[in-house]
Amino acid sequence: xxxxxxxxxxxxxxxxxxxxxHIKQKITVMEDGNKISETAHRYVLEPDMNxxxxxxxxxxxxxxxxxxxxxxxxxxxxxxxxxRLG
Numbered sequence: 001x002x003x004x005x006x007x008x009x010x011x012x013x014x015x016x017x018x019x020x021x022h023i024k025q026k027i028t029v030m031e032d033g034n035k036i037s038e039t040a041h042r043y044v045l046e047p048d049m050n051x052x053x054x055x056x057x058x059x060x061x062x063x064x065x066x067x068x069x070x071x072x073x074x075x076x077x078x079x080x081x082x083x084r085l086g
């Protein structure tokens with residue numbers, strides 16, 4: 001009885017002014033070649049995040065979308081939010 005887990009990249013979206021990267025993965029669990037479970041996992045990457053642990057495909061999209069101008073605007077936005085919230 002062999003159980004395997006496979007994670008595949010289902011969708012990458014670039015969203016909004018600050019180019020947030022929305023990621024959707026599909027996680028499939030197989031037992032002896034038969035699918036026994038399938039779930040979706042979603043997460044968001046922000047321009048000031050470390051992306052070293054992301055796939056090469058995701059890294060290249062992030063690096064293309066997150067120009068220095070976008071990164072600077074994101075950092076300024078976050079600072080403004082922190083100042084407003086105290």
